[in-house]
Amino acid sequence: MRRGKSLHLRLALPLLGLVIGCAAGVASVALGPAAAQRTGPEQRAVFDATHLPPLLTMPDERAELAYDVYCAAGDDEGAEAGCDVRGAVFVRRAGRGSFERLALSSQKSNGGSGQLAARVPNSLASQSGGFEYYAELKAPDLGERVTIPAGGADAPHTSRPLENPVDIALGRHSFGGVRRVGVRLALAAWGDGPAQAGLEQGRQLGAIGPSAFDVDAAGTVSVLDQAHRRLLRWRKGAREPIRVPLSIAGTIADLAVGNDGSTYVLESTAEPGRNALVRRFDDAGRELEAIETAERTSSQIRMAQDGALVLGHRSHHWMPVTVGGVPASPEVQLRRGRDGRSLRTGGEIVLFRHANELRVAMISGRSMTRSWRLTSATPLAEVQLAEPIEQRLVLVVRMYDDDVDEFAVLTVDRSGLVDQFTLDAADWAETAPLSRFRLVGKSLYRLGSTPAGAFVDRFDLEVR
């Protein structure tokens, strides 16, 4: 009798555990996420603003500062109602004096969201060194405010007049014109093999391939194969890449290789409520640091003399992610933001594309040492690269119309345009936005892709 009872107990207990366990398991899955998902509409206020800073101006241009403001309270039904938005810009002569407040006025009759603008007085706008400014915008009813650029008075925008720029008229671009054949340094077919490159989202849903690359002084080519969370690294002359695993998100990211061999990866996605990270890895792929960037979205990472810089938006500012070799907090990054990108060789470069016109200035201290104004009868898209070589400047600009596009490689100096050639777009797979070209020494490197795979070519520039 006792034995029979014990047998029943031995059978019943596991059965009981099984039933309770299964029920708990199912409940934990079914109820847990459901509770987490049933967050309700939580319709919060919408408040955002954008601003295209007139970084480089011509003497005959009106100095008007305009801000597009998007503001809505309540739900989607109230999207058209806008809200009360007020603001001011604070302006001063570049590097001098205190900021003067100029009220921003609405360009819309309803006084709600829309465009706010202020005209800078000629007494400031006509200064040879330009003027500095920042804006504060607020929606009092919503308790929202924004400063643009985010560093405020510590890191304002600088609007500089181009004085005697080198004028270069490119005319109408002839697509399929002069090409230059490069040297193929790296080639990776699409796939999951050890020497192949991965495609995010497959071929049908907007193919995204290796999203960035860089080349170090020794000629080693590093391609960020983010879909496989690794670098493919071709030593100079090597036919097969070395694979370096990286702990990255696996989404579009930009890449820069430092002089010390460190690899910097700028992510484009982030954890909820956080900004994207810059991750630094050593030569073997060990993560050394993960630094949160300061702004909602960042588009590029590049090396300067003393560390990596990230281009953040909405401020459109280049910000250091380290200061004195130490990771910088987002607040410090914002306070050190600049319109121009500091170069490894010193000085900085400022770009401003305005319709079919590209303005470029080299800055040393607060002085503009050289400037160019390139005009085109063909639309200009993004400036993929702007790097000096000695006294010259190499620009890679995408020219486009509605059916075709290609990259124009332009070498300019104080006398004007000294060399140019074009390259086919070779952009079958998407990359990080400005990661298709790098300049090292006197060679231009390009990351391209076709339906067959990704490649890196080198073009030796004729710089005497």
Add this chain to the structure above:
Amino acid sequence: MLVSRTLLVTFGLALSVGWVGSAAAYHTRFVADNCNYAAPTPTSVITRDGSAAVALRARYEGYQWAGGCWNDNDRDDSPGDPTTDAGTGGEGGDCSGFAFKVWRESLDTSDSSFQQWGMLRYVHGPYTAAAFKAGSGAPNVTVSKSALIKMDALASDGHIGLVYAVNPDGTDQIIEAKGEAYGTNIWTRTYRGSSSYSGVRRTGWSS
């Protein structure tokens, strides 16, 4: 002792089995629990700024292939949805569903009127990215890419994103539902210059 150990072990095993067995159903919950099928509200005054506000409310939310319903809690409530299944019921629009709701279009492709869809209304609309690229439907037209302004779109055969702002280096800030691993957000893109993309405009804006 033996009794409690046996109970504990079987409970643990069963918990795992129950969890694994039910996990496949997890991503069907967002739409089922949160979304609705309410009729849209016809509206006569529609501005680009208002559409930008609708788009910004979707920012930081998820992406769901063929989806079109999101909340406003700044996180993807169904991360890691299988990307090969359009019916997982996860949070977010896909690129064309997002454009459809932000442009406040009608399900009737011959109707160019403006229809306000709530963010929790589960609707994708009748257009693929390729259809937008071709300017299909009464409200949509193709336009020269150099003429695009805010809340116009750049569309390829596989993707569509809306122009939010222009950067000084000639790139655009695009607001888009990019993919499952990305969700919906604003990123800097170079779609404008790429020949894979065409310019598309929703017509009829009040301003």
